[in-house]
Every structure is written in C-alpha cells, then in structure tokens.
Amino acid sequence: MKKIKEVNCDLNRNSRCGFPEFIYGEGKTFEQIKLAICEIRKNNDPVLVTRLDRNVGKKIKKLFPDGIYDEYSRVFFIKSKKARNNPGKITIVTGGTTDLPVAYEAKYTLELCGFSPTLLPDSGVAGIHRLLENTEILQNSDIIIAVAGMEGALPSVIGGLTASPVIAVPTNVGYGSSLGGLTAMFAMLNSCANGITVVNINNGFGAACAAIRMLNRYLSNRLSKSPLLPK
Amino acid sequence: MKKIKEVNCDLNRNSRCGFPEFIYGEGKTFEQIKLAICEIRKNNDPVLVTRLDRNVGKKIKKLFPDGIYDEYSRVFFIKSKKARNNPGKITIVTGGTTDLPVAYEAKYTLELCGFSPTLLPDSGVAGIHRLLENTEILQNSDIIIAVAGMEGALPSVIGGLTASPVIAVPTNVGYGSSLGGLTAMFAMLNSCANGITVVNINNGFGAACAAIRMLNRYLSNRLSKSPLLPK
Amino acid sequence: MKKIKEVNCDLNRNSRCGFPEFIYGEGKTFEQIKLAICEIRKNNDPVLVTRLDRNVGKKIKKLFPDGIYDEYSRVFFIKSKKARNNPGKITIVTGGTTDLPVAYEAKYTLELCGFSPTLLPDSGVAGIHRLLENTEILQNSDIIIAVAGMEGALPSVIGGLTASPVIAVPTNVGYGSSLGGLTAMFAMLNSCANGITVVNINNGFGAACAAIRMLNRYLSNRLSKSPLLPK
Amino acid sequence: MKKIKEVNCDLNRNSRCGFPEFIYGEGKTFEQIKLAICEIRKNNDPVLVTRLDRNVGKKIKKLFPDGIYDEYSRVFFIKSKKARNNPGKITIVTGGTTDLPVAYEAKYTLELCGFSPTLLPDSGVAGIHRLLENTEILQNSDIIIAVAGMEGALPSVIGGLTASPVIAVPTNVGYGSSLGGLTAMFAMLNSCANGITVVNINNGFGAACAAIRMLNRYLSNRLSKSPLLPK
C-alpha cells in the first residue's frame, strides 16, 4: 500500500489566529506526533503537545531533549527561542488540589506564548475565606481562569466578586453523579453570575488559548498591531 | 363496572413517621382529592395537598372553605385545630426570587406541623455579600433549607459557613443546559462542602419533611417521646 | 401572614462587575418584576429584563412607557439617560434567520451598555461563501459573538479564520436530536478551533455580558480606570 | 519553575463546620496527600483520606504507621488522641453485601468523630422480612443511613417504617441500566416515603458528615454548645 501523508499541519495558523497549530496528542501514534513536531519546528513555531500519555511522551522527550514533558499534566512543549515576555495579568484559580493538572495545562500554554500567569490553587467555595482573601488579586486580573470540578461553583462566586473576564474550566474531579465533569460543566454554563464563559471539561489548554485571543486583541491594538507570538 | 375505591389513605402514618399522609395533587382528579381530604379530616390530621393546579385547586378551596389555596406555590392546606408551636430554628434561603414557590411549599409544610421557619429570599452567590451578612443567622439555625436553581451553588457556600444540617433543594429555575433542574441537583449532590443532603427538584415539601424528621427526633428525646404533631 | 420582601437587588453590582443587576424575567410575577425595576431605577442604573413573556411584558411596558419591549426576543429595557457611546468593534453572526431572537438579546444588552455591535444574520456554514466574504469584518472585530443552532459549526469556522476572541452561543434551533440546543452546545465546547468559549443555550445576554467584561477591562486600562457604564 | 504550594488546607473548618478538613484521595499524588496529612496533624485534627487507591494507600500507611488503611473501602484514617465517645444511635443498613465498602466508609468516618454506629448488612427489599425483623432497631435510631444499589428501594421502605431521619446513599452496585448508580440515586430522590434525603453515589463519607451535622446540632444544644469533635 502506498504511504499516505497522515499529518497536514496548518502552518499559517499563527498569522491567522495568533497562536500556531498545537498538537492534540491523544490517540496519535509516536510517528504522527514526531512528524507534526518536525513540521512545526521547521516553521519556527513553539511546540505544544497536549494530552500526551506517558509511553509516547517519554519517547518524544528522548527524541526532542530540548523539550519538557510533564507527566502530571500530560503536556510536552518546546519553547521558541524568540519568545518574549508579554504584559497581561492572568490569574488561574483552582477549586482543589486535584484540579491542578488542568491548571498546569493552561499555565504551560500561556507561558509558551510569553505570558506569566499567577496560580492560586485549592481555593474552593467550601472555605470561602480562602477566595475572599484574594479578592484584590482577582479584581486586578485582566483575565481569570477558574478551574473546578465537583459542583463547579467557583466561577460563579468569582464572577460576582470582579468585573474581569472569567473563563471557567470544568474538570472531571469527582465521582458518581459528577458524570465525568459534565455536572461541573453544566453548572458553569448556568452560572447566576453574568458573563461567565466556559470551555470543555479539563480543557485548560483551550482556556489559555481563549485568554491569548483576548490579550492578543488588546495588545495588538495598544502595540500597533505587532504580532503577539514569536515569529 | 363495579366502582373501585381508588384512594387508600395510610391513616396511621402520623404515629409511624411523625407526620400524617399528605396528598400528592398532580395528576389526581377532583374526586380523588376530595375523597382523600375527607378521610384525612376524619382522622383529625392536618391536610396538605401539594402540586395542585389552578383548576382543581379552586374547586377544592370552594368545597373546603376553611383551607387556604396558594396558587403561586400550588399548595392547599387546612390547619388542624390542635396545632401547637414547636421550638426549632429553621432557615429557608433561596438563590433568587424565582425560587420562591418552592420555598413557600417548604414553609407551608413546616407551619402546618407547628414550626415557624425564617425565609431569606434572593441570596444567590453572584452577590455573596448578601449571604455573608446573614452568616450569624445561618450558624444559629438548627436546620437550613437551601433552595436554588441554575448552577445550584448556594448549599456549598452555606455548608462551608456553618455546622448546621443543610438540606439542598434544587429548582428548575434556568433554561437550556439547566436541564429542568437536573444541573442544580447534580451540582448539589457533588458539593465540595461535606455533609450536604439533597431532595428532588422543586421538592420543598420533601425538604420540610426531612427537617421535621430531624426535629421530631430531637424534640421527642427532650420532650419524653411526646409526639410532635397534633393528634 | 406577614409580607416577605421577595426581591433583594444587588445594587452595587455595577461597581463590582461593570454592569448593574439585570432582571431574569422567566418565572417572575408582574409584582416581582415591577419591584425590581423600581429598585434599579432608584439606583439610576439602566434596566434590562430578559426572557419576559408576552403577558407580563405588555403590562410592564404599560407601566414604564419609556421602556421598550421586544416580544420577538422577549427583552424589555429602559436606557439610562447618562449612557455614552463606547468604542469597541463587536460583531454578532448568526447561522440562520431563526437564531435571530438570541442575537437580538445580545444586541440589546450591548446597546444598553453603550456599545454598537454589527449584526451579520443568516451566515451558516452550508453556504460557506456567505461567511468567507465577511472575513475582513470578522478579522477586524474586537470580539465576535457567534450564534448558531443545529450542529453549531459556525464558531469553529470563524475561530479558524480570525485571531479575535469568539464567544459561541448555541441556540435551540433544530428538532429531534438537536436536543433543545444541547447538540449545538456540546459541539461548540468541542470545537477543533482553539480558544472558543461557550455560554448557555440561547444565552445571548450572557455572551453580551462576557463581551462587556472583556471590553471593560480593555477600556478601563486605556481610559485610566474610568468606569465603563453610566453611574 | 518556582515550586507552587499545591495544598491549602482549611484548618479552621472544625470550628466552623463541626468536623475538620478531610482529604479527598482520588487523583491526588502521594506528595500532595502527605503534605495535607502533615498540615492536619499539626492542627491536632483527626485524619481521614477517602477514595485512596491501593498503590498510594500502602505508601501512606508506611509513612504514618499509626494510621489504618482499609483497602476494601479505600479509607485511610488516624484517630485523634483526644477522641471521645459521643451519644447518638446511628444505624447503617445495606441492601446487599456488595454495598459494604460504602457502608464502611460511613462507619469509619463516624467512628473517627466519636460515634458508634450499628451496621445491618444485606437487608434488601427482595427479602423484606430481613428488614421488618429489625423494625424496632430502626425506629429507635436517631439517624438511619440506608445504603443500596440496583433499584435503590431500601430507603423508601425504611422511611415508611420509621419517624427517624433517613439519609439515602446510592451505590454503583448493579450493571447495565443501573447506570453506575444513577438509577439508585434517581430512585432515592423520588422516594414515595416523605423526607428522605440523598447524597452522591457511593458517598458513605458524605452521609456520615450529614449525620454528624445533625447530631452535632443536637448535642451542642443539650451539652451547652460544647464542641463535638476533639480539638
């Protein structure tokens, strides 16, 4: 059988969308991921592979030793040499310690694109003082990424405390009727705090991309349309 | 066709369960409800019909003019003459104004059984100060009934603020992915605050009965096993 | 029975969140809505009631003749006299004509808060040229609100064409396995275009509030922290 | 990368809620659990880790040899030296033998807080005599925790036999349309016995906490507000 080119990277996504094509790792073979990384590197874009399981991850790390593989959040990334530090205060809050892998996925994505987010872990609403004592940090954030599983109440309380954009990330933390994170996701979509937006379950990466879209728009205006990401 | 006796009231429920048989009004004909009320009155129990729609409700009110029919909460009730005032601080909190019919269903049930609950409406988590300024009332309550729709976050925050028993009542307030109240219900069942218990969607009546079970137990111990409800 | 104050408006929400308390109309009685409007007007905030059905809507319009009631989108609003025109290019795109009530809900909310969104109706992906011929408008938008029912593919295509923030609003347009809009909502949450965020089904209002959060942040920075909304 | 403090224990929960922060073990790393246990012990609170899988459980047990790890119910706990014996008759009933791990989770939680529950296993409604012959025990209980999977009918029958508070715990015992315990949970939420409250699937721990909230309230009243749990 003739060999089919199985990977077809979207190499001008950076100029269109403000971030390059990142690689969805789950279900891809080692060969497919290797091929995609090579294409992206040729383009001088930073490399990010999400949801990359241990077995393939370790082999990829061995092949690209300048990259970092974090098994806990299943992320592999290679920073671009031209990366710069962007302004923009992004705060990532988690309901519990168990939500951290998702928060790290967001954090690595943002850092790869030149942002320096602050992480406030374990601030769930069952001990609301932990959240309230950070009210000022929250109100001074340009964007808040709120990561929570179980009943997903965190973004509602944050949304009521601040005027900042809040991106809610449901996680699959919980069991039984948490329905693999659907309960948190549905709760966030029905927040009584107005103007909360939501991404898929465990999608820390998507929340980071949404934040980059917002900050890109903001920065590109202030900075005379200069591109946000390293070229 | 021979006439079947369609209603078979459980007339000794009061002595077994601490409250008499109440009547589930939805889907019952006027004749069936009338028959059930008559049996219960013969037994000298207080009468409560829940989920009773307007058409039948008005006819029942006309037939039993000493009863009260509240169309807003769809409740019909006739107080027993031997009702007494029971101790016990019960607080009913609602997330929004729209949750009130469910809160009233709980309130009427409790009042019929001799309790005097306090109602704190419109205290949702998007304006958390409204809840926090009532912290003392909540902490002094023997039982808190927390009624909320949408994302159902209210009981989680209350549960973290107090040591009191919290009975969570999800409501069908919301739309789309609120799933007719399932989202609030699932959220409450997955509360990160420990020890929250939950009843069916819109089941203010059930929450009241659960509160009565708890207070009955408490009172019967202190009051030498005397029955709570009027006989 | 003593009269309970059923409405407890969160009158400092404007200073905390950048928009005042708006009123969720569904399931509220005429009296409750009237009371809420009066409180908000006393506070000199603009008035917005969403999901307000015809019967109550007409009575509210009669009582507050300076307001506008749009039966098609079920929105009632009264502009504040101090409203000003805010900068910010917001584009609202709909998949089909049938999605328009939701788009109008977003449009009215934005206009009430001083923004002037552009509306591009009937641009679904089954005639992709209709979308592609507006690529420049989309790429020049500060925020895009993409409203679609059925398979909800619109935000994915837009997200791939632009670097702007995209807020996806699923609608209940469709039947059978559209599951009242859940299919569009799930599809949007699983968009292969990165960084799309999603609000509840038919929640044009929520999308507008999310846009206001983003633009508020942007404007408050550029405009030396001056508040966005009229006080 | 700077090390983030990933665990942020809520160390005054005992005074607020009547029980200390317990640790949700699922999805936490060995390091995170170790850190949390250390913080709680410094506070002199009893330690409870739920849903702790075998691999991590065994390492934790090795590190804290004064604790007990029960692999069957996935619970690890360390009793506080100041534990005392509280009054209060709590009965835990299970539908089948297979529901026992959940019942043990409840039992260990209660014992850690100084209560001495009675366990009646394998009393499902298909052999109703097994339940009826324990009617007196049930009626004399201050609280009944009813644990059942499959069709979840147990709490309905118990609720009809007694005036005591009944906390229903659905389990995931069953297969196919038992839907991982959702069927039992939905059934319990729709009990025709009034005043049954429900916790999440397999949440024996939560049922125990709810029981503690009730008994705490009762005891603190009778015992002049003295705190229930050891300090």
Place this chain on the structure above:
Amino acid sequence: MKKIKEVNCDLNRNSRCGFPEFIYGEGKTFEQIKLAICEIRKNNDPVLVTRLDRNVGKKIKKLFPDGIYDEYSRVFFIKSKKARNNPGKITIVTGGTTDLPVAYEAKYTLELCGFSPTLLPDSGVAGIHRLLENTEILQNSDIIIAVAGMEGALPSVIGGLTASPVIAVPTNVGYGSSLGGLTAMFAMLNSCANGITVVNINNGFGAACAAIRMLNRYLSNRLSKSPLLPK
C-alpha cells in the same frame, strides 16, 4: 394526488399472536382510526384503541355508539359478542392513586380478551402494611401486574413476597428527576428481586398483552389448543 390507503391492518394477528391487531391512537387522525376500526370489525375482532385523546375519542364514540370511551385512561373499546370468560387470576396493583389510568388501560385490555383482573390501588411501599395485608392474594395470583411511578419499588417488594410472574409497569407519576418515568423504569429493570420483567412507561396495555401471552399458552395447553380469543 392519488389517494393512498394509509391503514394496512394485520388481520390474521389473532391466529398468530393470540390477540387481534389493536389500534395505537396517538397521532392518528380521526379518518385513520375510523378506517382501522371498520377493518377490524369486518374481521369480527374486538376493538381496542389506546392513547386516544379527548377530541378524537368523542367523535369516535359518536360514530360507534356500542363502544366505550374512557377519557381518564384514554381507551376506547368495543367488546366482541362472542367474548367468553377465561379462567386465570390476574392481580393489578398500583403504587398510588395517580397510577390508576395506566392500571385501567391494562384492566380494559384484559377484560376485552375475556379475563377478570382484580385491582388493588394505592398500595405503595411507603405504607408497606397495605401491601403485606394482601400477601395471600398476591401469592395466589397467576400473574401480577405491578404499576408504579416515582422510585418504582413496588415490583421488587412484590417479587420477594411471591413465586408468581410479575410484570412491572413504570408510570410517569412524579416530577423532576423522575424523568418522565425513566427513573421508575430503570429501577424496575434493576430490581433485586429476581425474574421481574418490565414494559414501557405507562404501558398498561403491553403488560396486559404479556399476561395474555402467558395465560394463552397455559390455557391452550390445558384446553387442547383451543384459541383463547373469540373468532
């Protein structure tokens, strides 16, 4: 447009299945039902129309005055003149009064086929004595049809009390998480009592047909293969 013959009755179903083609009334026009009844009468079979709404039902009754239309259970039927009385003790039990329309649908179907079922209404498990005092009737039944909504526990208890075949009929009695009867249906399918079989929600008719299949088999053996139904 040429007229299509829209109804194509299966007129030899009686000889194949032991009961004739009955008519599913929901969604059929008056003309279609009229046509179907005429065909069945020409065949000298008894007529049964289920789920027939008021408007069409009244017109059908006017056209076929020898038939009976019961609006409560939405059943229309015309007895065959050759009907005979079959042996076989069938007991129909209902959980509550509100389940009666479904029980009547079963009862009419059985009576039309020559059986004389006994109806025990309002025997739900929350007052288990009401069921236990009928234990002997249940044990002497050739078939038990157990009709219940809400948590659907009735068949489990009956199945544990008797050796008779139990056909469980879930009803849509309940609200919220009763999910329109799905909760009762799932519960019955997961009964811990062995050998319970289940039909669709509200399908009293189907339960009756299942009973007829069983009794037909029994009778045809004893009565030398003579057909059960009138020809």
Place this chain on the structure above:
Amino acid sequence: MKKIKEVNCDLNRNSRCGFPEFIYGEGKTFEQIKLAICEIRKNNDPVLVTRLDRNVGKKIKKLFPDGIYDEYSRVFFIKSKKARNNPGKITIVTGGTTDLPVAYEAKYTLELCGFSPTLLPDSGVAGIHRLLENTEILQNSDIIIAVAGMEGALPSVIGGLTASPVIAVPTNVGYGSSLGGLTAMFAMLNSCANGITVVNINNGFGAACAAIRMLNRYLSNRLSKSPLLPK
C-alpha cells in the same frame, strides 16, 4: 433602530448542491418566510417550506395561492413550471400509519424535484408478512427510504432483504422510553444490517435530499452532466 435584512438566501445552492435553498419554517415569522419565498421565486427555483405550523401556513397559502399547504405534514410548496419527470425508483416504506406525516414530507420534497416515489405505508415488523410480500418492489428500488418510530427495526429487516441503498428515518412515534424518537434513531444507527445510513428524527425532508444527491450523481453521469433540477 435601523432595519436589518434578516434573510440572506443562498441562491446558487442549486448549482452547487443539486437542489435549491429550501426554507426551514419552524421558528420563523410570517415576514421572514414571505421574504425568503420571494427571493427564491425571483431565482425561478421551486419553493419548499418544511415544519410550517398551521397559523403561519394558512397565511402563506393565502399570499401564494399557487402553492399547496399540507397541514398534516406541515409542508408548503410551489412547483416550478419547468419541472420535469426524472427516472429513478424510490420507495418510501413506513412502519405504521402514524409515521405518515414524515413520509409525506419526503414524498413532497422528491416530487418537487421531479421524482415519483412509491409509498408503502403501515408495513411494520410485527406483521413481517406485510414487508415480505413487497420484497420484489424493495429489491427493484434504486433507493429505499424506511420511516419508523418505536423500536426502529424496519430498516434492519429491509437492509437484509435488499442490495439497494437504505436511508433510515426515525420518527418520534411512541412514548415513554421512545425518548421522542431517540430510541428509533439509536437503533437505526446500530443496525445489524450493514450499510444503513440515518438522518435526524422526523427528517423526511433530509432523507429525500440524500436520495436526490445519490440520484443526481447517477443521472448526471448517464445524462452527460445535465443538471437534475429545473433552472
């Protein structure tokens, strides 16, 4: 407010897709439908409005008296004068009489595009002889559209009898666990007969369009790429 052009017809769809833009009637206002019809007529395309409810339908019929409005299937259509008769044997089979509105929707769509389908109503699998006696018609069909609700078994049996393409249309005929047609739809998607394809619930229109796509391809090849539909 400036008037927005709410309808944006895709007037070259006929040349791209082989059929013109048809109008989805549900949820559109009278004005929107009128505007869409006018645009399509200017283009000399045939007009089809599906899912058009009685009130609007009657007004549209009055405005366009050369069109036909069939209330039973909720279809309005105006034939193009240049319509021609296309070859191609299409057979529409329904499980029951109650599935007919969906079958008619398919039939009208096909006829509008110049095809002459055969309709075999009321051929459900409970009387399998009714299907088997039409085996030859089925095997000689170029395309079979199988319309069924309830358990949706019809396409599986047809698919096993023939080599022709089978398009399965689930309907919402049924109640309870038919889940508004989802059960039939899921069943058809899981057919043990290979190569069955499925459209949305009640989507007779979509099945007809799929048939047109197939026949167009076939005809355009044989007929030297001449367009199928009238221009």
Place this chain on the structure above:
Amino acid sequence: MKKIKEVNCDLNRNSRCGFPEFIYGEGKTFEQIKLAICEIRKNNDPVLVTRLDRNVGKKIKKLFPDGIYDEYSRVFFIKSKKARNNPGKITIVTGGTTDLPVAYEAKYTLELCGFSPTLLPDSGVAGIHRLLENTEILQNSDIIIAVAGMEGALPSVIGGLTASPVIAVPTNVGYGSSLGGLTAMFAMLNSCANGITVVNINNGFGAACAAIRMLNRYLSNRLSKSPLLPK
C-alpha cells in the same frame, strides 16, 4: 474491630419465590462468596453465582470442585442432587454469536432448576430467513427468551410470529451509540409487537428466573401445587 457477619442469606426464598437465593458475584470478595455458598449448601439448595470474574471464579472452583465454572459466561454453579427434569419448552434465540455469554447465563440457570432449554444462536434480523425457518420451533415454545444487542430488533420480529410469551434480553453487543446496551434495551421496551417484556442489559439470569416464575405457576397448578425446585 469486631467482625461483622457480612452475608445474610435469604434461605426461605425457595418456598416464597420458587427458586433459592442465587449469588450476585460482581464486587463480592472471595470470602463473601465462599460464605454465601456454604450457607446455601447447608440449606440443600442448588448454588448459582453470576457475573463472577476469572480470578475469584478459579479460586471458588478449586474450593468447590463439584461445581462448574464457565469463564465465558462468568457463571459458577453446583447442581443439587435432588434435581429433576421439568417439562416446558423454552427456546433461547440470539441475534448474533457475540450474544452467547448472556444466552449461556440463561441456559445454566434454567438447567440448574431442572429445565432443558433449546438454544438457537446467530439468528439476527439482517438474515431474516434464519429466523423464519425456525418459525415452527418458536410457535411451539412455551416461552421464548430473545437475546440481542445492537438495535435489538429480534424480539419484535419473534413477537409478531408467535403467540408465546417473549422475554427480551438486551445485550451490550455493539459500540458507540449502542450506549452499552441501552439502545437495544430501549428498542425492546418500545417494540411494536405487543406483549414483549424486558429485563436488564445482559441479564440472561433474570430472563431465566422470569421463565421459571411462569412455568412454576403453570406446573404447580397442573401438578397439584407440588414445588418445582428440589428441596
């Protein structure tokens, strides 16, 4: 900790229900199953353990070498010495080969209780001739157990061919939208063939018990109430 007796066998179930307590193996420990088998054997009842996984199954077989463990259907059983051969023609039909483990579970259960079922495997509706050529066997069966996954159409076709009782057993054979067998189960519950009853997914055991209930009733009448199962 004091040892709790974790198993509480219902040893008079045979006299009440016509079959002894059988053991649900899933989720039970080796010790629990061993204990239950010992109790049942002391009672001289036949032993049946269902859903018993390989690891425990092999240890149980070693302990009770007179029993048979079938890994394919996960059944362990020990025949009673007093077993007798009961009359009654039971036919078990499966849609495909992959449904066989469920069919064997039914077969072993029936054989243990003295029946001799006939098994017709791989008779799915996609090759309907395979079913039709067995029409006579089906029509002569006292009970038919129809086992099928995927779209679950088998019982509908069988139900239309025969007057015998049909017990439908959905299996989890299939993938994707077969939803682990829910699709087959829902389809069977919505059968257009009247009088089909359904058990839980993969519940061959339950279907066998239902068959025993029916045949017991029949036999006990004919055989002067003598008990069916060996004592």
Place this chain on the structure above:
Amino acid sequence: MKKIKEVNCDLNRNSRCGFPEFIYGEGKTFEQIKLAICEIRKNNDPVLVTRLDRNVGKKIKKLFPDGIYDEYSRVFFIKSKKARNNPGKITIVTGGTTDLPVAYEAKYTLELCGFSPTLLPDSGVAGIHRLLENTEILQNSDIIIAVAGMEGALPSVIGGLTASPVIAVPTNVGYGSSLGGLTAMFAMLNSCANGITVVNINNGFGAACAAIRMLNRYLSNRLSKSPLLPK
C-alpha cells in the same frame, strides 16, 4: 454438555445485499472467528473482520497467513482471488490525523470490494483552506465519506460545497463533553447542509457498505445487473 454450533453464517448475503457476510470481531472468541472465516472461505467470499483486538488478531493472522491484520484500525482481511477493479470515485476525508483508524476501516472495506478510494486526511474546519483547496476533488467524487470527531462540523461544510452524496462518520476523537463521539454524531445528524446521512460512531465499515450499496445500484444498472462483488 452437547456442543452447540455457535456460528451460523448468512452465506447468501452476497446475492441479496451485494456484499458477503463480514465478521464483527469484538467480543468473539478466537474459535468463533476461526469458524466464521472458514465458512466464508468455503463460500469463496472475501473475508473481513472488523474491530478485532490485538491478541486475537495476531493469532488469526498466524492461522491465515494470506490475510492482512492492521492493528491500527483493528481490521483483518483476506482478498478474494476473483476481485476486480470497479469504477467509482470515492473520497474519504478526515477532520484530523486522529480520525485515521476509522478512515482506514472504510478504505480496507472498499478495497476488498474492488473500489479504489482516495484519502484526504487532516482537513478539519479550523483550517478551512485545507478543505477549500480540495473543492474540485470533492465535487468530482461519486461519494464522499467524511470522518470527524470533536464537533463533527466537517460534513456540513462539505455538504454545502458539493452535490455529491455525503456519508458522515462521527468518531470518538475528543474528550469530556465529546461524549465518546455522541457529540459529533448528533451534530452530523443536525447538519444545516441538506441530505447528509450518518452512520454509527467510528463505523467506517458501515459507511463503506453504504457506499457500496449506492455504487452497486449504479453499476448493476449500467452493467446489465451483473453482480458487483466477486462470486
């Protein structure tokens, strides 16, 4: 126990349906698959086993060394010697690289039946130019098989670009609210592009069979009814 013949191949399916009985591999034992292959080979039909897991697949390959086992798509096949090359342009498009196993299942099925499909991988709508640059290939295809997971938007865009039949294959690529492919499947069933048909999740095989049904019909007409597949 007497040995039952567990496999009952439908050996004349080729003449009835245009393709032979293929083997569903999942859940079958090695012995069952071996037996089925032997029967099919005796009939001189080509052999295809789908969803065949690694362990059994390797043993089958060893036994039938002239076959090919592709572990990636879980397909085993043995070409028939009489295979011929059929005309017909079939294009298989995938949204992403991760959808490839499903695309290969379709490709192998088509090739086994003598077709030569073209595969266009990784053409998702987030980089719509990748699809648009293949517009001509798509418009010249006799059939398009569109394979996509996540939001499943691909077939909608393709359906709007072409007049060809489009068979949509949802895949389980995605996580969280992709619901194992249900989201993509529901989206495809609700496509705003008319005339898209859908098969089960991951059912590349079924899509290929549907394509064969269509092409068979076309070819048999043009080629005087000569059978498509090798005999």
